[in-house]
Amino acid sequence: MKRVLIVDDASFMRMTIGMMLKKHNFEIVGEAENGIEGVRKYKELNPDIVTMDITMPEISGIEALKQIREFDPKANVIMITAMGQEALVREAVMNGAKSFLVKPFKEEQLINVLNKILGV
């Protein structure tokens, strides 16, 4: 079972992503509601993959991505974003984000991306 960490400040999004993933046999090892917590939980839980919101309080998803990649250069992080954030997504890609999903995304899109990145 692949282990996923969900980082998002909106509990609705954490719930939605969590429900989508659980249906497809992913294990949600943790949730974080801001970047700092996200980085801390990554270090603590060492998940297979992280879904990371970009716009968050404390530190942004991009900063968290940088810190996670610094800690673990092989970290699999996919960004959760929405229209209008092209520039930020580009920055995320430059900093090693494996891919990104644009809200509203479909369940199958999320699952396909995760499976592909994890080579399932």
Added chain:
Amino acid sequence: MTELYGNEPMMEMFLFETSQLIEQLEQLIISCEKSGHYTEDTINEIFRIMHTIKGSSSMMMQDSISAISHSIEDLFFFLRENKHKVINNSAISDLVLEGIDLIKVEIEKLKNGDKADGNTSELQDRIKSFLADMQIDTSSQVVSELKSPDNEKQQYYLSMDKKKIIASKYKNAFKATIHFEEDCEMENIRAYTIVHNVCDITDEFFHIPENLIDDDESAGKIRQKGFQIYLKTDSSYEEVQDFFMQTLFLRELKLDQIEDSEYEQLRDAKQKMNDKEEFIASKLSEEHHEDNHEVNHEGNKEIQSISTKQNVISVNMAKLDKLMDLVGEMVIAEDMVIQNPDIKGLELENFQKAARQLQKISSEIQDIVMSIRMVPLSATFLKMHRIVRDMSKKLGKKVNLKIIGEETEVDKNVIEHISDPIMHLVRNAIDHGIEFPEERTAKNKPEEGTVTLEAKNAGNDVLVIVKDDGRGLNKEEILKKARENGLLYKAEAEMSEREIYNMIFLPGFSTKDNVTEFSGRGVGMDVVVKNIETIGGSVSIDSTPDQGSVITLKIPLTLAIIDGMNIRVGSSYYTIPTISIRESFRPQEDSIFTDPNGNELIMVRGQCFPILRLHELLKVRTDITRFTDGIITIAEQDGRTVCLFSDELIGQQQVVVKALPEYIRKLNKTKALAGCTLLGDGSISLILDITGLANIKGLA
């Protein structure tokens, strides 16, 4: 996604979170408007809130909410990027508040199980044109920024300029055409991801469309024609194919190996096509974008200071209600055990010890459960800022809202019942109470009127006081109106000031001739009274001409558990809220007499009270009909007194108030009953409504 639409917990979470964010946003906007400017922090915060709502609502396929939040997000994106710009605060606040209202309406629809189908295009258009106006204002500045000298910063996807001079070092050339999945969005950035990754296998490549970041149309072009990338590398066809196959959201890949010459040709042709100016512009705007990133970073760091860590979880209200019920049952069950008739009169030292321990714990549990349900009034109070703002703006009055004691807590159910009444009272105070600035100046009052909203604890009640320093109530006007509407219930001359003022609470009373948009939509103060009375509270009013009016709502802390005195009439049990009881006693024969109309009266310390025989009123058979055999209880609520005759007092107990079952409520035409409860021995007791009883007495 469709299967998610009807997904209850998700919908619930979405509505809950969105409502919270909207409320937060409303407070932000209003405090900004007050302080006269939008700080960078708040702009960031507002942007973030709108962004979250946009994302969540689009996931829930709520297009109307997502469209509006998108528009507002755009607006604040612009403000964030152009912070030096002087902005029209008031116009922005108006637009955002309108958007908030729209979203609120949509959320309300969803809560009621309806479809959120509001028309947002009109407001969207206005936000758009407002934004366009601001953009025109700033465009000159942007241009000058663009022309600033750039520090030659080499972007790798422009790198072929350099490579052109160097002879190619790679042996294979490829042309790849990539189509992404439909609805994957941001195709240009997805293409950018490929470009970013291509750097791992080669540094000699170019692609069409060339400008992936700044060209808004690039995403559309890729969607139609696909993304073409030409590259030279030492890798084999298979390796290159493997590389591209890793692309996420890939729908179709067409990979051809091409001749070196073809590659050169295509590249040169493309080079020529690139107008030199355009090239520079793209580079410059690239620089511009870099700047933006730094701005974003600063912004994000600053948000840190204002966001607070949440140590709170949200619990479904229904669960809390259930818990409350269970605690109530537990308190009763505990009584049943400890006061069990089987052990009456037995010397059980250890049992008593254990029982006391149990009592202590259960009363602690009760306190905790009650405190869980307690919510501060602050959210309700803060909402009033919006009302004050809107009304004073529309009516042209200057009003300052002062809030005191908003941290006072009341039961969650109580809050729901008092929100609307408070809102109504605040509206009334501004509409009818506070005078226009000229009028106030003429009266030697400060131009700005003050409405004070205060909450404080008073024993088992919470007092909510709405005070204004306006013109006060006009006695003559009230009497006149009452006369016209036939509301006078006793001779004018006999009425106390308080009684006159209280007439404004009667149904069908409204002193304002012109019904305004805000107050008096056909509903008057009587609705306020009704709402407050349903939760066992009361309303009183006081007023001084030209100094203002004070309306006080007395609200019980909680609806669920009260201290009650149990009495017996025949074989039935009744409970009187202990707080209303003034005294209980067995009367002397000589203090009771009958007046010429046949009313039975009792004289207590020189005061005369008519006696209400509960067994007659409630139609209960009892052997005790002589006053000297039973007990007289004098109870008082809201300044009205009743004198009740019952068989005997059973004792005092905390009782859990339950709503009357429907069939009793239908029979309860006299309004003598407020609810029911279970006693320790499992029997049912009906809770008497003292105000209701006082009214019966008044009619008699």
